Amino acid sequence: MKDFRHIGKDIPRPEAPDKAAGKAVYIHDLVRPGMLFGKIKFSDHAHARILRIDTSKAEKLPGVKAVITAYNTPELRIGFVRDNFALKKDKVRQFRDEVAAVAAIDPHTAAEAVGLIKVEYEPIPGVFSPEEAMEPGAPLVHETDPRGRPMKDNRHPLHYHHESGDVKAGEKAAKFVAQGEFSTQLVQQCCMGTAGCIAEFDMNNNLTMWAKTQIPFLAQRDFNQALSAMGLQNKNTRVIVPTLGGGFGTGLDTHAYEYIAILLAFRTGKPVKIVYTRDEEFANLSPRQSSRTKIIQGCDKNGKLTFRHAEVLQDNGAYTSWGATYPTVMMMPATSLYRVSNVYFDAKLVYTNNTYCQAMRGYGNPEFTWALENNMDQLAEKAEIDPFEFRMINCNQPGETTPMGLKVSTCGLKECMESVAGKLNWKKSRSQKKQRGIGMASLIHVGGGGRIYRSDGSGLILKLDDFGNVNTYCGGVEMGQGLHAVLILEIAEALGVQPEKVFINPTDTGTCPWDVGTHASRGAFMAGNTAIMAAKKLRDQIFEHAEQLFPELAAKNLKKYQKKHPDYAPPDFDIKQAAKRDRFDLVDGFVFLKDAPSEPWTRIELGALLRAIHFREQGQMLATEVFYDPPNELPDFEKGYGNMSATYAYGAQGVEVEVDTETGEVKILRMVAAHDVGRVLNPPALKGQIYGGLAQGVGYALYEQLQSERGRITNPNFRDYKIPTAHEMDFPIELDLIETNDQFGPFGAKGIAEPGLVPTAPAIANAIYNAVGVRIRDLPITPEKILAALEKLKSTKD
Amino acid sequence: MKAPLSFVLNGSNVTAEADGSTRLLDLLRVSLNHTGTKGGCGEGECGACTVLVDGLAVNSCLYPALEVEGKHVTTIEGLRTIDNKLSIVQQAFVDTSGIQCGFCTPGMIMTAKALLDNNPDPTDEEIREVLLGNLCRCTGYVQIVESIKTAASRLKENR
Numbered sequence: 001m002k003d004f005r006h007i008g009k010d011i012p013r014p015e016a017p018d019k020a021a022g023k024a025v026y027i028h029d030l031v032r033p034g035m036l037f038g039k040i041k042f043s044d045h046a047h048a049r050i051l052r053i054d055t056s057k058a059e060k061l062p063g064v065k066a067v068i069t070a071y072n073t074p075e076l077r078i079g080f081v082r083d084n085f086a087l088k089k090d091k092v093r094q095f096r097d098e099v100a101a102v103a104a105i106d107p108h109t110a111a112e113a114v115g116l117i118k119v120e121y122e123p124i125p126g127v128f129s130p131e132e133a134m135e136p137g138a139p140l141v142h143e144t145d146p147r148g149r150p151m152k153d154n155r156h157p158l159h160y161h162h163e164s165g166d167v168k169a170g171e172k173a174a175k176f177v178a179q180g181e182f183s184t185q186l187v188q189q190c191c192m193g194t195a196g197c198i199a200e201f202d203m204n205n206n207l208t209m210w211a212k213t214q215i216p217f218l219a220q221r222d223f224n225q226a227l228s229a230m231g232l233q234n235k236n237t238r239v240i241v242p243t244l245g246g247g248f249g250t251g252l253d254t255h256a257y258e259y260i261a262i263l264l265a266f267r268t269g270k271p272v273k274i275v276y277t278r279d280e281e282f283a284n285l286s287p288r289q290s291s292r293t294k295i296i297q298g299c300d301k302n303g304k305l306t307f308r309h310a311e312v313l314q315d316n317g318a319y320t321s322w323g324a325t326y327p328t329v330m331m332m333p334a335t336s337l338y339r340v341s342n343v344y345f346d347a348k349l350v351y352t353n354n355t356y357c358q359a360m361r362g363y364g365n366p367e368f369t370w371a372l373e374n375n376m377d378q379l380a381e382k383a384e385i386d387p388f389e390f391r392m393i394n395c396n397q398p399g400e401t402t403p404m405g406l407k408v409s410t411c412g413l414k415e416c417m418e419s420v421a422g423k424l425n426w427k428k429s430r431s432q433k434k435q436r437g438i439g440m441a442s443l444i445h446v447g448g449g450g451r452i453y454r455s456d457g458s459g460l461i462l463k464l465d466d467f468g469n470v471n472t473y474c475g476g477v478e479m480g481q482g483l484h485a486v487l488i489l490e491i492a493e494a495l496g497v498q499p500e501k502v503f504i505n506p507t508d509t510g511t512c513p514w515d516v517g518t519h520a521s522r523g524a525f526m527a528g529n530t531a532i533m534a535a536k537k538l539r540d541q542i543f544e545h546a547e548q549l550f551p552e553l554a555a556k557n558l559k560k561y562q563k564k565h566p567d568y569a570p571p572d573f574d575i576k577q578a579a580k581r582d583r584f585d586l587v588d589g590f591v592f593l594k595d596a597p598s599e600p601w602t603r604i605e606l607g608a609l610l611r612a613i614h615f616r617e618q619g620q621m622l623a624t625e626v627f628y629d630p631p632n633e634l635p636d637f638e639k640g641y642g643n644m645s646a647t648y649a650y651g652a653q654g655v656e657v658e659v660d661t662e663t664g665e666v667k668i669l670r671m672v673a674a675h676d677v678g679r680v681l682n683p684p685a686l687k688g689q690i691y692g693g694l695a696q697g698v699g700y701a702l703y704e705q706l707q708s709e710r711g712r713i714t715n716p717n718f719r720d721y722k723i724p725t726a727h728e729m730d731f732p733i734e735l736d737l738i739e740t741n742d743q744f745g746p747f748g749a750k751g752i753a754e755p756g757l758v759p760t761a762p763a764i765a766n767a768i769y770n771a772v773g774v775r776i777r778d779l780p781i782t783p784e785k786i787l788a789a790l791e792k793l794k795s796t797k798d
Numbered sequence: 799m800k801a802p803l804s805f806v807l808n809g810s811n812v813t814a815e816a817d818g819s820t821r822l823l824d825l826l827r828v829s830l831n832h833t834g835t836k837g838g839c840g841e842g843e844c845g846a847c848t849v850l851v852d853g854l855a856v857n858s859c860l861y862p863a864l865e866v867e868g869k870h871v872t873t874i875e876g877l878r879t880i881d882n883k884l885s886i887v888q889q890a891f892v893d894t895s896g897i898q899c900g901f902c903t904p905g906m907i908m909t910a911k912a913l914l915d916n917n918p919d920p921t922d923e924e925i926r927e928v929l930l931g932n933l934c935r936c937t938g939y940v941q942i943v944e945s946i947k948t949a950a951s952r953l954k955e956n957r
């Protein structure tokens with residue numbers, strides 16, 4: 001294995017000291033001179049016509065600077081299918097619809113003013129489940145599509161499909177078949193720092209947005225479109241990303257509150273800040289989408305999968321954000337987790353009057369893996385094969401191309417599953433008694449970018465200064481995952497400098513190169529590949545200049561050295577002769593000739609060389625900009641084909657549980673997580689990603705559900721919406737980081753931000769089944785559901 | 799009606815104004831410009847707003863500002879040493895990767911400090927027990943517990 005100087009080393013995150021000191025500036029802390037506070041008036045109905053909005057009282061309240069509605073502002077269409085509006089006119093389609101907004105001198109006045117806005121509605125019957133929405137004659141959520149053509153029903157125009165092989169033949173070849181219907185719930189991302197932004201115009205009507213975003217450049221495009229719609233042609237937005245209090249997918253789209261802040265800032269000529277309170281965040285920020293999956297799989301007598309048939313139905317809510325594209329990722333496990341050649345996958349979405357949904361960590365993968373990995377255990381049982389053995393029989397292999405056309409470069413799935421089985425003492429633990437059980441589940445995820453836009457690219461600018469510092473401009477977003485620490489290691493390694501010399505500048509569309517966004521576990525992968533490209537270009541530049549300047553500098557060095565050591569006789573070596581660009585190296589911030597004897601004066605500090613390049617006639621400063629777009633394809637999602645990532649991450653997680661059959665309570669006794677990470681770049685950051693993902697998976701499995709009653713969120717607080725605390729997470733977690741050294745990964749690494757969440761819930765469900773013989777099909781697995789299932793099990797046995 | 803208020807903030811006497819509905823969190827963040835303390839829920843559920851009042855960890859989002867009259871309040875800004883270094887507890891969070899997005903961090907560190915001031919040698923259970931009031935969405939708590947253990951052992955060495 002190659003020896004790395006920096007890769008794989010623990011370095012503390014560069015931003016951690018400021019965070020520990022309370023000095024990091026989040027959107028909540030940011031203040032601009034003259035700043036006003038915006039507040040939104042949300043709908044009181046899930047579905048209603050707006051008859052009248054009376055803002056007169058609000059306008060008269062002292063301290064109020066503007067009150068806006070869709071009736072006195074330009075129409076701003078938002079969302080990637082343009083079916084949403086910043087402010088709603090004529091009709092509301094969900095409880096969180098924005099009907100008006102105010103800007104005032106302080107948050108208190110803004111809230112009071114919103115309370116004074118009176119809206120008259122005429123309620124319309126709503127639809128609150130896909131089934132209800134698809135009934136003949138059901139009320140239409142949208143009467144027309146975004147282009148104004150009448151909608152016949154509530155079916156969403158997006159549709160995802162994949163067929164490969166011959167499913168009929170696969171069914172015939174199956175000796176055993178298992179089927180099930182599995183559902184997942186609405187879940188909130190629950191960033192500890194709520195959503196917010198500040199919008200500010202300069203006197204040329206260009207906009208600066210401080211945004212809690214993971215997609216600064218796509219946000220810039222969205223906001224620029226809004227500026228055009230406001231009649232501000234050829235104006236530009238600069239998006240600046242402050243310290244983020246978590247992301248988890250919430251920053252992948254632009255939000256109505258951001259456009260409202262823009263409208264208010266333009267109206268008042270002052271900076272306007274909108275920050276959600278926690279209950280606003282729960283009720284009004286798009287959560288993870290719910291899903292229902294019907295799955296059937298069959299295998300032959302040896303346990304080899306012969307077919308897989310899956311149909312997904314998603315409640316899209318009233319408008320469209322990235323939740324509607326989860327099936328683009330669901331297709332990946334559906335076609336490519338375990339070897340199966342005959343596959344049918346179909347996913348449909350239906351508009352309802354529920355809250356609309358956006359991205360969250362895992363992005364459709366946890367939803368589908370929930371169904372698939374439960375069903376794998378069901379089928380293993382039918383075939384009377386141990387579920388670990390059953391998975392091993394169908395394990396993916398390096399080098400294979402899956403039915404979706406995914407090209408598997410490296411694959412550590414076998415090692416991951418073996419590791420989990422070994423650590424859990426699989427055979428023995430499967431047959432324990434006393435309501436204890438173990439289970440496992442595996443995963444595949446994009447590990448080498450994920451092309452869901454036309455570009456999957458990322459840029460990087462490295463600018464060297466007179467001190468040998470590397471000033472870095474990266475379009476990727478640090479949101480707590482550790483991107484900056486990893487980027488520093490990657491640059492230090494690739495360029496040959498000390499990590500302390502690498503400085504990362506704030507993410508700002510005005511200074512940083514374009515990046516599609518920090519999603520799909522692509523941050524470290526992309527950053528590393530750009531670092532390698534940029535380092536190569538910079539090293540070439542440095543060594544080119546060194547041909548001329550290095551001998552002079554070395555001679556000066558020697559002189560100085562000889563002054564101090566008069567007896568020193570230099571070895572017989574002609575530096576001028578040897579100074580050829582391809583003979584130089586740069587390590588730890590020193591430039592030297594590879595063949596030169598290692599003497600105190602033959603190593604030139606990078607800063608000294610850079611100064612020599614700069615301060616002379618026709619001097620130069622060295623910098624480079626690169627753009628890396630990984631070798632992957634934009635799949636055709638209606639056909640379900642295309643190699644969406646350059647490489648894929650694999651993993652397996654196992655869990656031991658104890659189920660209290662009196663109370664239905666599930667206690668996790670321990671978890672093991674084995675992940676094919678390609679290469680460990682920064683161990684503590686990597687572990688933090690897996691621990692954190694796993695904890696979110698535990699919440700998903702056992703505790704979390706955004707309760708919606710006819711479209712109204714009824715548990716918008718941490719009292720009623722339980723995320724895991726240190727108590728729920730009080731069990732040992734054993735990690736095994738398996739390095740497969742991927743050819744496309746920077747230094748061999750794959751993306752690893754999401755996988756920890758993906759298989760956690762089905763692993764727990766499989767363990768519960770092993771413990772007490774009941775399989776819960778609807779997330780979350782609550783004590784009530786377990787008790788009801790145990791009751792049913794008892795009555796069928798009696 | 800605003801009333802004058804004086805108390806000790808991070809070792810210095812301060813005066814401010816507050817009324818009966820002012821929360822300590824807003825007094826600190828808005829009136830006194832100490833934004834190190836975070837608000838994550840405003841309802842006593844998340845612990846991001848934890849500060850020490852006379853050495854006890856409290857949720858500043860629930861604590862009436864007027865009640866700090868004459869008391870000692872310590873916030874995350876008050877933990878740095880006189881030569882402007884991170885305190886041992888803060889440094890332990892940095893070194894042991896107890897920090898991801900960092901939004902829960904000031905509250906976590908204040909809770910940890912209150913614990914270690916009273917119980918220099920806590921067990922894992924005791925650590926997890928006090929962390930119950932501090933939510934973290936990023937870390938899964940593993941490296942936070944490790945950070946507090948690191949802090950405890952470094953504090954012991956320093957004694």
Ligand code: FES
Nearest residue numbers: 838840842845859
């Ligand atoms: S802000 Fe005080 S407990 Fe959450």
Ligand code: FES
Nearest residue numbers: 899902934935936
């Ligand atoms: S580090 Fe992000 S919430 Fe704890």
